[in-house]
Amino acid sequence: MSNKEIIISTKGLGKYFYDPIKFKVLDNVSFDAYKGEFLTLVGKSGSGKSTLLYCLSTMDTDYEGELTINGKLITGKKTNELAAIRNESIGFVFQFHYLLPEFSCLKNVMIPALRLGKYSHAEVEERAYQKLSMLGLQDQALKQASKLSGGQQQRVSIARALINDPAIIMGDEPTGNLDSKNTEMVFDIFKQLSQEYGQSIIAVTHDNDFAKASDRTIELADGKIVDYNKYFA
Amino acid sequence: MKLPVNIDIAVTHITKGLRQTTVASFGVALGVAIYLFMNSLSAGFSGFSRDNIFQNNAHIKIYKSDEISQPLLPESNASSLNIILNPQITTRSKTLINPADILQKVKQEPYVTNAIEQIDYTVFYNRGSTQLRGSGIGVNMIAYSEMFNTQKYMVAGSIMDLQGNINGVIIGSGIAEKLNLNVGDNISMSSSYGISKVLKIVGIFKMGNSIMDDSKSFVNLSTAQQFLKEKTSYVTTIYANTINPDNTAEYVGQLQTITNYTVEDWKTTNADVISGDKTRSTMMDSISLSIFALAGFIIYNILSSTISQKINDIAILKATGFSGKDVIKIFIAEALIMGVIGTIIGLMLGSVLIFMLSKVYMGGPVGYFPIAFKLSLYIRSFVLGVMMTLIAGYLPSRRAANVDPVEIFRK
Numbered sequence: 001m002s003n004k005e006i007i008i009s010t011k012g013l014g015k016y017f018y019d020p021i022k023f024k025v026l027d028n029v030s031f032d033a034y035k036g037e038f039l040t041l042v043g044k045s046g047s048g049k050s051t052l053l054y055c056l057s058t059m060d061t062d063y064e065g066e067l068t069i070n071g072k073l074i075t076g077k078k079t080n081e082l083a084a085i086r087n088e089s090i091g092f093v094f095q096f097h098y099l100l101p102e103f104s105c106l107k108n109v110m111i112p113a114l115r116l117g118k119y120s121h122a123e124v125e126e127r128a129y130q131k132l133s134m135l136g137l138q139d140q141a142l143k144q145a146s147k148l149s150g151g152q153q154q155r156v157s158i159a160r161a162l163i164n165d166p167a168i169i170m171g172d173e174p175t176g177n178l179d180s181k182n183t184e185m186v187f188d189i190f191k192q193l194s195q196e197y198g199q200s201i202i203a204v205t206h207d208n209d210f211a212k213a214s215d216r217t218i219e220l221a222d223g224k225i226v227d228y229n230k231y232f233a
Numbered sequence: 234m235k236l237p238v239n240i241d242i243a244v245t246h247i248t249k250g251l252r253q254t255t256v257a258s259f260g261v262a263l264g265v266a267i268y269l270f271m272n273s274l275s276a277g278f279s280g281f282s283r284d285n286i287f288q289n290n291a292h293i294k295i296y297k298s299d300e301i302s303q304p305l306l307p308e309s310n311a312s313s314l315n316i317i318l319n320p321q322i323t324t325r326s327k328t329l330i331n332p333a334d335i336l337q338k339v340k341q342e343p344y345v346t347n348a349i350e351q352i353d354y355t356v357f358y359n360r361g362s363t364q365l366r367g368s369g370i371g372v373n374m375i376a377y378s379e380m381f382n383t384q385k386y387m388v389a390g391s392i393m394d395l396q397g398n399i400n401g402v403i404i405g406s407g408i409a410e411k412l413n414l415n416v417g418d419n420i421s422m423s424s425s426y427g428i429s430k431v432l433k434i435v436g437i438f439k440m441g442n443s444i445m446d447d448s449k450s451f452v453n454l455s456t457a458q459q460f461l462k463e464k465t466s467y468v469t470t471i472y473a474n475t476i477n478p479d480n481t482a483e484y485v486g487q488l489q490t491i492t493n494y495t496v497e498d499w500k501t502t503n504a505d506v507i508s509g510d511k512t513r514s515t516m517m518d519s520i521s522l523s524i525f526a527l528a529g530f531i532i533y534n535i536l537s538s539t540i541s542q543k544i545n546d547i548a549i550l551k552a553t554g555f556s557g558k559d560v561i562k563i564f565i566a567e568a569l570i571m572g573v574i575g576t577i578i579g580l581m582l583g584s585v586l587i588f589m590l591s592k593v594y595m596g597g598p599v600g601y602f603p604i605a606f607k608l609s610l611y612i613r614s615f616v617l618g619v620m621m622t623l624i625a626g627y628l629p630s631r632r633a634a635n636v637d638p639v640e641i642f643r644k
Binding site for chain 2: 050054057059060079080083084085086087088092094098099100101102103107111112114115116160172
């Protein structure tokens, strides 16, 4: 994999929690992730894998060390610039779906694209339909988000993560709340995205089967990387 | 609809949270309605009391003030001989010298709309053994009526009948009643200079003010001059109306350069009424602004709780690339929509209140309740209503802008 293009890279990433006592939750974490790679992060509860993901996501800026996305140094940028970077290059899928309940599924998918403003309203709508049908949800498009089942909501949130064709898709336990059938579906979508569209996936997971089936698995323990390629090394 | 995405989100929040929107808008509506209503009351009453003043006061009056005698020797210093003084009024005659010239110059000033000359004198109205003391006014009646709208208060006869009629007089209704006189009757009038005349009553006025109605009478300038045994150039006062009665202080300064006589504006003459007006409008302002502030709190509260409820949504928006500024825009837009709707409803509600009160008959010289329908008040209420919602929306939206999505997602 060393000849592949690096999409995201960290150098000496460290982070503390101060509440209730000062505690080093990430310790000198350095790794690279590549374009088109389906990467999973595993580790026990409290190993720092979710914290690492939020640092990678640019939402958490309170860390030491350096973060580079797409060759650009992210560390030290202003929150408004980071918001723009997230909008354009990063898509999120969370454990508890996190859709805007008052909006239709279609609108939920469209909102990040409308924010980006790269396409006209009609084009955005067209693209949102495409993403929804790719996930088998074209019939649910106009329903209010809160009226859908959990699995369907999770797929809508994947569609939302995809709408701006981001270079990286991040998932925090994306299948943690789903039954095996839906888990499989989400996995297949991720696989397809990384293989066919060259998008990088970074997902935190507890699910060993899910991790095993991914391209590469990084294991964390006590804030340190203990294994860079857990299942294949 | 292809609204910008921030506005689109705001509109969705508003339409899906209809109950909150309604309560917030109603809060604003109530505040704006009461503000508009109370200020219209205040403006209406100020207008009424000002009209009352202008019934017999012009914007500016020019007259000869009493002069006090001066010491023959100026006081040199403390150690010198003290001169004992007994200052006295030395004015021989109240007349203005060459009044026609002053009147001409005053009329030429660009801000003067109308100017007249007038003679004030003390008069007694007699019938048999009854004698009423009063004050007579000698004027050109048509010019006077133009300035003070006297025609409006005529209850019998007409001001036209006094024009050029040196034996005619217009008297107040109080005098007519007490002396049991009517239009066409003769009235005997005498001045403090011992001149007595029998004049024909050509009109009776009633201003609803006993000081006016029980003592005033109008005659021609020349008749008044005869009462005072004065020559035909005798005039005691020049009255002038201006384009803007609120700006008389400046006009007084300019007119004072034309003449040495005392130039006084209506505000000086009626300082008591003006300060009463000010007190009342300050009171009304503070009450209505307090109610306004209360309405602001309602909006602030509702938006605050909306933001607390939507903290997850805000975190998602921020995760998907909305900046703090975008979040502020969303909630400001919500506040603004509620504010504009509420303000418009408030203006309508206020209009209904004003309309209803304007139909209430108070009787007497007041007539229908004096309440103003003023466009400027509507504009002010609108601007204040919208500003208030902007401020009430901005404060909680800053909190929303600072939401840390990581903190929300980790819970």
